[in-house]
Amino acid sequence: MIESVKNLPDKPGIYQYFDKDGKLLYVGKAKSLKKRVKSYFRFTPTLAPAPTLGPRIYQMVAQAVRIETIVTPSESDALLLENSLIKQLKPKYNILLRDDKTYPYIYIDLSEPFPRFELTRKVVKGKRVKYFGPFPHGARAILDSLYELVPLVQKKGCLKGKKACLFHQIGRCMAPCEGKIDEKEYAELVEEAFSYIHHKKRLQRALEKRMHFYAESLRFEEAAQIRDRIEAIGKIEEFSSADLARLEDLDIFAAAFDDEGGVLVRLFMREGKIVASSHTYLHLHDETDLSEVYRRSILEFYGSETPFTATAILTAHPFDEQEELSALLSERIGKHIAITTPKRGDKRRLTELGVQNAKELLRQKSLRPKPELPEKIRDLLGLRQAPERIEIFDNSHLAGEAPVGAMVVREKEKWDKSSYRHYNLTARDEYHQMEQMLSQRIGSFEKSPPPDLWVIDGGETLRQLALTLLKRKGVDLPVVGIAKEKIDAKAHRAKGAAKDILYTDEGEMRLMPSDARLQWFQRLRDEAHRFAIAFHKKQRLKEDKKISLLEAKGIGPAKVKRLIDYFGTFDAIKEADLETLGRVLNKKDAQSIYLYLHPPSTDE
Template identity: 70%
Template sequence: MLTTLKNLPDKPGVYQYFDKDRKLLYVGKAKSLKKRVKSYFRFTPELAPAQKLSPRIYNMVSQIAHIETIVTNSESDALLLENSLIKQLRPKYNILLRDDKTYPYLYIDLSEPFARLELTRKVVKGNKVKYFGPFPNGSKAILSSIYELVPLVQKKSCIKGKKACLFHQIKRCMAPCEGKISQKEYSKLIDEAIGYIHNKKALLTELEKRMEKYAEQLRFEEAAQIRDRIEAIKKIEEVSTTDIAKLEDLDIFTVAFDETRGVVVRLFMREGKIVSSSHTYIEEIEEQIGEEEIEAIYRRTILEFYTAETPFTARSILTAHSLSDRDELESILSERFGKRIHLHHPKRGEKKRLIDLGLQNATELLRQKRSKPQSDILERIKSLLNLTSKPTRVEVYDNSHLMGTATVGAMVVYDNEKWDKASYRHYNLNAKDEYHQMQEMLTRRIESFSETPPPDLWVIDGGETLRVLAENLLKNAGVNLPVVGVAKEKIDAKAHRAKGSAKDILYTEDGELRLQPTDTRLQWFQRLRDEAHRFAISFHKKQRLKKEKTISLLEVNGIGPAKVKRLLDFFGTFEEIKKANFETLCKVLSTKDAKTLIDFFKNFT
């Protein structure tokens, strides 16, 4: 390692620290690899961690056995590469952020003569597109409520129809399709709708009136729908009605810590008013965080939030801390959005008051987190598996098939002690046996880590063989991620699943764990496994029914079971059969049957 340190290039790039087992400890970026990496060490009387390091980083440097560097063309390139590697590989000593969501925006294309509000998470083409948001919560409730109160064009197809529809009859649309409202009058409706977006108190007041009206008319179902919308809009994290004199668009980022965790707070100011906010907790903070690590949190938060597809970005971004790599961040964001983006660390005036507001809310969120009763199950799982942090986000995998047909895989996600059903995924698999099916599914998931980062833990429905498979796939990809296998206990070669007494076995890196059926830790793993199994089975049934329908239709068309089996043996799946041309089908069937099949799939949907 001393030779590596002596030969470091004086160029920008990314450095990676590994322990003696080649496990990744840390990823960092540098303007000069030579100066930055050497700063972690002292060289006399022998190579050792530098004394000025924080206790956590000192401990990390003590474990370094191997160093790798990647030279980049610029510090901006190094910054992007650092972010990508941390996101994908989960280094042990980097602070990991768990917020890869894209937030929805409301938008309206004012180039249209009779425009309407819609939702988007991506940039919409057009010179006169106006965005509102982002809205971490309640965007659909806002949109539905505006269409409840303001008679805008309800459907995209309405204008093209040129005939008034049901919405006009129930007074929810002014029928511009029949010329019953002018563009000038319609623009007043647009102004009214936009007013509700900016003034949610007025929106809530009107919704409450409408709810009471429906209740008086005994239209309880409609009243209940509005009640639910009111609750959703109230949950939007409007931290303050604070505004500033200038009609500015600002995004404000603040980071704060207490003894055990941190929080990132984002405030979004549009036209001088704060319209929404969001926050992300950083768990497992065991020691004081240094300035360098705080800067790294800002870097990752900003780069992850502002992707090239983010619909709207304020030209000015305020941060509660000074950033040494501000110029590089500005350059990256400006290039992404094709406009000059400025990062500021205000020290006085109105903008400093906004920073103070963000820090005030961060402090309150940390206080609420401390006072909220916490379940100890994740802490107990952390202790059971000797993990470095609590597994707040877990992915669970299972597959399902029937005699090798309709083979599917399933991934379910457990996040912050609840199911994250929006992140569930199904996989259609081609492999014929359980081992290669799991390999195919996990490989595809690993390939997607650059888009959707790894969780804190993988749970596999299967024994030690499948656990080792998963571990090796992760190791080959360079990803630090613990894996647990859950297998049914077998008695007389049969799986024992008697309710209330199932002694499932947990397989971990440290060996087998046999817990009592009443142990809540085992029940936690069983609950995860059972949800993955349910999800896999439900998808398998759908696929099987689809294939059974296809088989029965084929038989009606003269292709019997034996021929169907020959086709599946040759092509593997019905999708491949459907794609096959006449010449390829003739390798399996007669020319007559091949033609029948071509005609069948031409008409079959």
């Protein structure tokens, strides 16, 4: 490897370290590949990791046997490529950030005569679009409250009508559709809504009055809705300081570490107030990783379509490539974005506030009882860290018919049902069905990064299939198979206790049925199985109904498709009268379908 290190180009790009098994260990970026990669090594008396490296990176370099590089046109391109590869491939020694979601903003387009407030996670086109946020919590509660308290245009379609609707009758809209309010008067209502967004306490007081009014009027369901909104808005952190009121809008990033790990805190200041915050826990113990923490967090938080409502970004610590990242964000967002680390004054106090909050989060985390089971799973599988996000796969079919696949997701010991996925499959055997399903999931890694662990309903053959597919993509992801013990080719259960076997990198594992670790995997598998079976039944029902229509005289697949395209569902076809059927098929076919679905009654 010494020759490949010495002969690297003096150009920007990304570098990748691989171990003896060909697994990707680390992805990094560099202004000069030659200088950056050389800094990892000492060359005398033999090639070895540089003694100045932090423990994590020192261990990585010690395991590396091969280096691959990709030259890029600029350092900005290298930054983007590095971030993309880390999210997709999950290298063992890179920092993996789970909190890469975008937060909602409230926006209003002031170029419209009677504008409305909406939620967005992306930039909205328009020269007079005003944003509020981001809101890690409570955005929907604030938006609904604005329409509860201020008589704005309630729905998008309201202005299309020319007559005042129910909202005007109950005092929730001033009916600009009938000209009962002009643009100047409506603008005053918008200013009132602005004041509620800027002053959350005032918003909560107004909601409390409305809640009491509903309760006294015995409208308890509406009162409960207001109560829930008040609680959601109350979770939004907000405090002010007279000394800071003159500062511009700022986003603050601050990190802290202890013996258990690290945390990155984001504070969002608007008009001199911290209006929201969020944080991400890091599985790190070494402050030498600060540059990567800040670089990746900022790069992922501000996507190409994310609204940028601050005037600058402050960080609690200086980091490498700070100026390059500033230039990249400025180009991405279309205006100059400064990333600075203040050394004194009010802005320094803000970053210190971020660090203080990060340390408090670590302190609170240390006081919480540690969940034992995830740690036991980590030790059982020999993983670097306890898996937080797990994807579980299963497929279902009946004698090869209507094959479907299912993926369910468990994150932080809760089912993430919004991430569940169904797969319509075409393969006839279980091996190729699993191959088809996993290949589709791997193809979506760029949009939805890999989890911490895959669990496959199946034995070692299917586990090896998953590992092969992941290796082709270059993804280092642990895979566990779970299958029922088979005796004489039949799945065995004794006295209700499942004799399930785990297949892992550590080999075949036969745990006792009472072992909590085995039961954990069984719960994962059973949820995937339930989800797959439910979808399979739905598909079979569709197929059965379709087949029943084909039994009608003279009705072929093409005509069935015309009926489905027109009516949408089989139930709608059954409910249609003869005249309506005749609009889709000729008279003879319409009569044939109608008589098949509505056979004449016969007297006994």
